[in-house]
Amino acid sequence: xHFLVDQDVYQMTIEFLRNEGxxxxxxKELGLEQAADLLLLQKAKELERIFVTRDRDFGALVFLEKExxxxxxxxxxxPAEIKSVHDELRVVLKNHTDEENRQKSNQFTTS
Numbered sequence: 001x002h003f004l005v006d007q008d009v010y011q012m013t014i015e016f017l018r019n020e021g022x023x024x025x026x027x028k029e030l031g032l033e034q035a036a037d038l039l040l041l042q043k044a045k046e047l048e049r050i051f052v053t054r055d056r057d058f059g060a061l062v063f064l065e066k067e068x069x070x071x072x073x074x075x076x077x078x079p080a081e082i083k084s085v086h087d088e089l090r091v092v093l094k095n096h097t098d099e100e101n102r103q104k105s106n107q108f109t110t111s
Contacts, residue, residue: 001050001093002022002023002047002048002049002050003017003022003023003024003025003049003050003051003073004025004027004040004043004044004047004049004050004052005017005024005025005026005027005051005052005053006027006051006052006053006054006055006058007027007028007033008054008055009026009052009053009054010079010082012082012086013052013075013082013085013086014026016086017089020090020093022093023049025049027040027043030043037055037057037058037061038061041058041061041062041072044070045070048070049070050070050071050072050073051070051071051072051073052072052073052075053072053073053075054074054075054076055074056074058072058074059072059074073089073092075089
């Protein structure tokens with residue numbers, strides 16, 4: 001799958017996604033660390049990537065304000081819980097194709 005990853009996502013998660021064979025671009029690599037949330041969603045859509053974040057504000061943009069996107073994965077959890085977050089993420093990504101995820105604006109939450 002193809003992901004655009006927010007600056008608040010742990011490096012361990014970026015490495016996990018890459019090790020699982022996914023194409024991952026952190027927003028830092030695009031010089032978008034200070035970009036507004038709406039711009040980040042637009043960039044993900046333009047690049048045909050699912051946006052991965054730990055920032056709850058994206059839920060409001062996608063679900064309440066009906067901003068279109070290629071999908072958003074919202075990760076919750078502290079660094080100490082990262083293994084369980086990755087385990088759940090692996091299951092979600094294994095059970096859904098890239099196309100399904102882009103069409104649905106998925107939200108993935110872990111506690």
